[in-house]
Each structure stands twice: as C-alpha cells, then as structure tokens.
Amino acid sequence: MTIKEAQKLVDVWIKEKGVRYFDELTNTTILMEEVGELARVISRKYGEQSIKKGEENLDLADELADVLWVLVCIANQTGVDLTDALKKNLEKKDRRDSERHLNNKKLQ
Numbered sequence: 001m002t003i004k005e006a007q008k009l010v011d012v013w014i015k016e017k018g019v020r021y022f023d024e025l026t027n028t029t030i031l032m033e034e035v036g037e038l039a040r041v042i043s044r045k046y047g048e049q050s051i052k053k054g055e056e057n058l059d060l061a062d063e064l065a066d067v068l069w070v071l072v073c074i075a076n077q078t079g080v081d082l083t084d085a086l087k088k089n090l091e092k093k094d095r096r097d098s099e100r101h102l103n104n105k106k107l108q
Helices: 003-017 024-045 060-078 082-097
Strands: none
C-alpha cells in the first residue's frame, strides 16, 4: 500500500464509519496519547522498565499503526499530501544533513 492509498483508505473509513474527523486539536491530543502508548511498549520491551501485570502482550506494530493512523488523519483533514511532504522532507535532509552524520565521531 502506498502512502496515498493509506490516506484514501483512512478518509473512506472516517467518512463511512467514524462519522467525521475529530478537530485538529483533538487529533493532536490523541496523537500524543498514542505516542505515549508507543513509548510504554518501547520502554517495556527494549528499555529497562519492568512489564506490569496485564502488559504481557504489548504489541509494538499495533502501537506504531495507531500513531500512523492519527498522523494520516491529521494530514487528511489539513490537506497535506504525505507522499509529497515526505519527498520534500527527504530532499531537505539530503541538502542539510548529507555529510553531518558521516562526520560525527560519536556515530563511528
């Protein structure tokens, strides 16, 4: 699935089953909640945080997908083409950072 296809699928789902998009502020708050849930999984599975009772089946892929879902919602409701935005962002990073990390002795 392409990013453009994902944006369309989310848009159709929202309009058919979700009634409408939450407003941008609500979706931004939901995004922060989802990022927090993702951070919890990372800290439990890959960090030093102990797993609590009931958290044995934490699903990294599902939490990543939740974050992506809300990002796509925000992009859709604000008219952002994520394919185009990502291409432009990669071009910016290439211009700005193409040698920065290569010369970072901490990464060697």
